[in-house]
Amino acid sequence: DGGITQSPKYLFRKEGQNVTLSCEQNLNHDAMYWYRQDPGQGLRLIYYSQIVNDFQKGDIAEGYSVSREKKESFPLTVTSAQKNPTAFYLCASREGQFGTGELFFGEGSRLTVL
């Protein structure tokens, strides 16, 4: 079955540590996205990538970094510079670089800073 796999589902981090969230898709989609969701809030865009080896900052990129070395993979690193990293992180993909269709979501990764 085609889909998006995020790992880990739950992650605990001590303050000052960097953590990397994995996102892999086998839908052959060009575009991939990372969103953050806080309780009672909508989705806010962190980074997105329309093509391999290229990515763009979203609305809340500070304290995060990404890479897109393969079409299937778009990992997100939450760095120690992110002051409030506890949140639900969602990876998504979309067909075409400038597609008009829907986003497909992974199951999400919940990060808690201890």
Add this chain to the structure above:
Amino acid sequence: QKEVEQNSGPLSVPEGAIASLNCTYSDRVSQSFFWYRQYSGKSPELIMSIYSNGDKEDGRFTAQLNKASQYVSLLIRDSQPSDSATYLCAVSHSGYSTLTFGKGTMLLVSP
């Protein structure tokens, strides 16, 4: 700044009633519109997409789009307790590959 506004709710309806969820957007050249359902602790799942003015029906769900008024709505007929969730409105903008999401409306369907 592209904005998508939704009433946060909760919207409470009895089982079997029609639930009406509304969304307004600020970017006049928006081209694609989506309704996602999100259960607590889960990721969003697509309910409906709509691209042109008018109504689009799929089972118990009807999406309505009015580009002149910059308004999109979702009607849920014969609401069921399993419909209780947060409904997110999302808008795609011409020339961009990103979607902007509203904060969502929580729907509660009581038996």
